[in-house]
Amino acid sequence: MVLTRTFEIWTFVVLGALLVFDLVLVARRPHVPSLRESALWVAFYVALALAFSVVLLAVGGGVKAGEFLAGWATEYSLSVDNLFVFVIIMSRFAVPRDNQQKVLLVGIILSLVLRGGCILLGAAAIEAFSWVFYLFGAFLVYTAVQLLRSHGGTGEEEYRENVVVRQARRVLPISDGYDGARLTTRVRNRRMVTPMIIVLLAIGSTDVLFALDSIPAIFGLTQDPFVVFTATLFALMGLRQLYFLLGGLLTKLVYLSQGLSVILAFIGVKLVLEALHSNELHWVNGGDPVEWAPVVPIWLSLTVIVGVLLVTTLLSLVVAPRREARKRAGQGATRRTSASVPH
16 A cells, blocks of 8 residues: 555644644743653653554555554664763753753754655665665664673763864863853853853764664665654654653663664664565675575564563663662672671
């Protein structure tokens, strides 16, 4: 079943109106949302995504709906991982809590714009070059390995200023303190930029890296640009409220990186298998498709993604705290034994 152009246009109109409403809401009522307010907004956006999958099921069929759900779950989990970096940046630059809403919203809009550009480039590359799936698959497997190797906590010491932020520090006259959410301020009759500009540069440059990871991942689940873009858009909706809802819980999802590495590796292998199945490269199997290479169905992809996320969340919230408690108990016993030994 093919989605009509009218359906696609109206979908983008409604989703665009939601984004504008969120932007206006933050601009007119800058505040730290309560847990209840954040939970209601997150539940609303999740319910909206699930409702949209039902609409896709009716309009486009089960395959489209399954591709959307798999893409949304993958992008949402990658976006939550993006929140880890946002938390570190906010803490590293001591952003006042009252201004964090605006920073988050700017970060999400930047992420949406960057991912939108990557979606267009990815769709064009897939249309023009049949071998791009090999490249996407290898890149995802490499990203999965790097993510697994770099895991080791979420402390501030993990954040390293990139070249964009370092150059901005050298060139721009930066004031010592913030001036609300303003990007510039006047200090002793001299116009200077506030640290907020550095925060936005840090978040924007980080968004570029996340866009490069997430777009090949979702193209490994569907090649329909409309499904790719809507899944990405729904995954970014509600992240601002999710940031305040989860709070310290984000740092407790200690196994999320491992789970994401498994998902990215799975999608990477899936892409390579699909590339082999429809191979056109003359130096691979003489330019003929590789018959033994299977095509992974979307229901299996969705099952693996949801299963991995459930297992990693359960391990993070149940197993990790118990392990930490046993570790603290062992350290306490060691200190007591050392104290009781006569010197």
